[in-house]
Amino acid sequence: MQFKGIAYILLSSLAYAVVNFCVKYLEDIPTHEIVFFRSIISLTICVIWIKNLNIPFFGNNKKWLIIRGFAGMTALFLFFITVKHMPLASATTIQYISPIFTVLLATQLQGERVKRLQWILFGVSFVGIFMIKGFDERISFLYLSIGVVSAFISGIAYNAIMKCRQTDHPLTVVLYFPLIATPIMGIACLTAGWKTPVGMEWLFLLVMGVFTQIAQVYMTKALHADHSSRIMPFKYFGVIYAMGIGLIFFGETLPWLSIAGIGLVISGVIFNAFVKNLNQKLPPTQGVV
Numbered sequence: 001m002q003f004k005g006i007a008y009i010l011l012s013s014l015a016y017a018v019v020n021f022c023v024k025y026l027e028d029i030p031t032h033e034i035v036f037f038r039s040i041i042s043l044t045i046c047v048i049w050i051k052n053l054n055i056p057f058f059g060n061n062k063k064w065l066i067i068r069g070f071a072g073m074t075a076l077f078l079f080f081i082t083v084k085h086m087p088l089a090s091a092t093t094i095q096y097i098s099p100i101f102t103v104l105l106a107t108q109l110q111g112e113r114v115k116r117l118q119w120i121l122f123g124v125s126f127v128g129i130f131m132i133k134g135f136d137e138r139i140s141f142l143y144l145s146i147g148v149v150s151a152f153i154s155g156i157a158y159n160a161i162m163k164c165r166q167t168d169h170p171l172t173v174v175l176y177f178p179l180i181a182t183p184i185m186g187i188a189c190l191t192a193g194w195k196t197p198v199g200m201e202w203l204f205l206l207v208m209g210v211f212t213q214i215a216q217v218y219m220t221k222a223l224h225a226d227h228s229s230r231i232m233p234f235k236y237f238g239v240i241y242a243m244g245i246g247l248i249f250f251g252e253t254l255p256w257l258s259i260a261g262i263g264l265v266i267s268g269v270i271f272n273a274f275v276k277n278l279n280q281k282l283p284p285t286q287g288v289v
Contacts (some may be wrong), residue, residue, distance in 0.1 A: 005231040007085035008222035013234070015243035020092065022208035023083045024250060026201060030193050034208070035073070036185035041209025042216075043178035050171055059176070061167040068160035068173060069180035071153050076181075078150035085143045088246035089254060090132050092241055093262045094147035097125055097204045098271050101155030109159045125268030131261025136254065156170050170220045233270045 019038075050057055059065050075098075082091040085108055100122050106112040111175050125259060133144045164173050239262060246252035253263075 001079035005222045006234050008218045009231045009234045010237055012215045012218035012222060013236075014028035014241060015211045015218065017038055017075075017238055017245060018211045019215060020083055020088060020209050020242060020246050021249065022204045022211075023080050024088055025204050026196070026197075026208075029195055029201060029205075030134040030189075031077060031084065032185050032188035032192055033194060034080055034179060035077050036182065036189050036203070037205045038076075038209050038212055039073075039178040039181035039185060041206070042213055043175070043182050045213045046171060046175040046178060050175065053169075054169065055169045055172065056175040057172075057175075059164070059168040059172040061164045064160045064163040064166065065173065065176045066156050067250050068164065071157035071160060073181040073184065075153040075157055076177075077185075078153070080170030082143050082147040082150065086139045086147075086255060087252040088250065089145060089239055089262065090136065090139055090258065091265060092242040093132065093265050094129060095143065096153070096236060096239070096269060097265060098151040098154035099131065099146070099273065100125055100226045101152045101202075102158040103155075103272070105155050105159050106162070121268045121272040121275065123186065124209070125265045125272075128261040128266075128268065131264065132258050135261065150254055174220070176218050193197050203206060220235040233273065236266045236270065239266060275285055 023034060047190070069162070072091070079095050082094065103112065103114060103118065104122075107114055129144070129148070133139050163172055
């Protein structure tokens with residue numbers, strides 16, 4: 001099962017890289033409009049799928065399902081803003097500190113304990129974040145802050161998912177993102193501005209929505225196939241995908257010290273996962289932001 005889980009997580013990361021590429025390409029489409037299209041496609045797929053599986057549509061743990069939906073929507077909206085305004089690899093790396101906030105929030109929401117070594121590893125990751133910012137003039141403090149806030153809110157979403165682990169089907173957990181995001185972002189499209197996509201933009205919006213669903217499904221399958229501590233480090237291949245896409249399609253290069261900062265962030269998060277799960281047998285988290 002271990003290799004199957006690794007294969008699933010690599011496919012999921014690749015699918016998310018395709019989504020981020022589409023967002024970067026759609027620079028003229030407002031962010032709220034991109035989230036709206038992403039949500040309505042995901043909502044359509046989820047409704048059809050849930051109907052075929054004949055599982056409860058609105059789920060059981062509605063409080064945490066709703067929190068998961070709002071947090072996931074907000075985190076994604078902010079992340080898409082950073083994708084548009086900083087190098088793709090940097091935006092992706094900053095988002096990947098969300099597991100740190102997930103652990104910190106879990107100390108209050110799940111009763112988890114943080115080991116002393118984990119605090120050191122948290123510090124390593126945040127040093128990496130400041131290296132990314134400090135050695136790349138294209139990254140403003142504003143968008144760095146937006147990225148960190150997005151990662152923090154993602155941590156809330158992941159904790160909400162954990163709260164629903166024993167009460168709701170993973171597809172129901174996935175559903176609540178588009179269920180909440182579609183009407184809210186629809187209102188934003190009406191009030192905050194709308195730009196009708198033209199030509200290839202329609203295709204990229206469709207690809208983004210479909211690959212989002214693919215990424216979510218394979219992430220969930222990966223977390224069901226093996227323990228998260230063994231497979232989640234492979235999620236960070238997404239940074240390699242992002243660096244390649246940024247270089248090939250958008251001409252983005254990174255200073256070597258920024259690349260070193262990316263390495264620190266990823267190392268801190270990965271080793272934190274190993275330390276957290278050392279001698280622990282925790283059930284895998286179901287679902288994704």
